[in-house]
Amino acid sequence: xxxxxxxxxxxxxxxxxxxxYMPQFEREPQPRGxxxxxxxxPADLELRGxxxxxxxKLIVSQRQPxxxxxxxxxxxx
Amino acid sequence: xTDPEVPPAVIEPLRSDHDVEGFRNRESSxxxxxxxxxxxxxQQNLSRSYVCRSAxxxxxxxxxxxxxxxxxxxxTDLPKEIQPLELDLKHxxxxxxxxxxRHEVAPKQIGDVLMWDVFRRVSEAANRIGCxxxxxxxxxxxxxxxxxxxxxFVTVGHVAKEPEERQAMFLELSLIKKALELPPE
Numbered sequence: 001x002x003x004x005x006x007x008x009x010x011x012x013x014x015x016x017x018x019x020x021y022m023p024q025f026e027r028e029p030q031p032r033g034x035x036x037x038x039x040x041x042p043a044d045l046e047l048r049g050x051x052x053x054x055x056x057k058l059i060v061s062q063r064q065p066x067x068x069x070x071x072x073x074x075x076x077x
Numbered sequence: 078x079t080d081p082e083v084p085p086a087v088i089e090p091l092r093s094d095h096d097v098e099g100f101r102n103r104e105s106s107x108x109x110x111x112x113x114x115x116x117x118x119x120q121q122n123l124s125r126s127y128v129c130r131s132a133x134x135x136x137x138x139x140x141x142x143x144x145x146x147x148x149x150x151x152x153t154d155l156p157k158e159i160q161p162l163e164l165d166l167k168h169x170x171x172x173x174x175x176x177x178x179r180h181e182v183a184p185k186q187i188g189d190v191l192m193w194d195v196f197r198r199v200s201e202a203a204n205r206i207g208c209x210x211x212x213x214x215x216x217x218x219x220x221x222x223x224x225x226x227x228x229x230f231v232t233v234g235h236v237a238k239e240p241e242e243r244q245a246m247f248l249e250l251s252l253i254k255k256a257l258e259l260p261p262e
Binding site for chain 1: 109110113114118123148151152155156166173175194197209213226227228233243250252256261
């Protein structure tokens, strides 16, 4: 799966060079057995009443992609 | 790869030899999930993680990643005006975008590349097993929530006010498919 040409160019000119010179450092390891947000996939969602209705309306809606979403098209592979 | 002068970048399933230790993100939950949990989740079939990496610098640095899983939205006390839709409205299957993040020095467009990849993988999964959209629980930072809104995600449920709260957001499958079918600009 290859990324688009513009992104590959970005990677070449910006990221790869930056990463080459990025200093290496270590961080303290997470204590064993401790629970933190990184350890979990977010829970499911329960909705009631009008909030539940919002989801149903979205599902049956005929929304079209916004201009903002369309502006991201150059980065679609 | 058509142009040998340009280093290729790939999005691929997380492997045990990916350089997760070198991944840096300002949000510890994004960074630590990749470093400590993502591979284990893959082994236990709890979620799937995909990394975007450059192929040119050894070891290939991870430019960004996303993790997706299956989940559901439970609906109760639906108002009467919804009932005539005659759908099975008690539990809706969704894809959960559990994590998405780019390396702190990667260009922000890497996030856009990753989200398109999420769209494509969720659409393909929906074709095979069915789901009604993507649910995520966003870190409560205005810029981040605006970025999701730029992808047409809609905030749902409790409105997060505190920094440590998460904001639930949803994007329906029909819009994802329309976006994937848009002609290239």
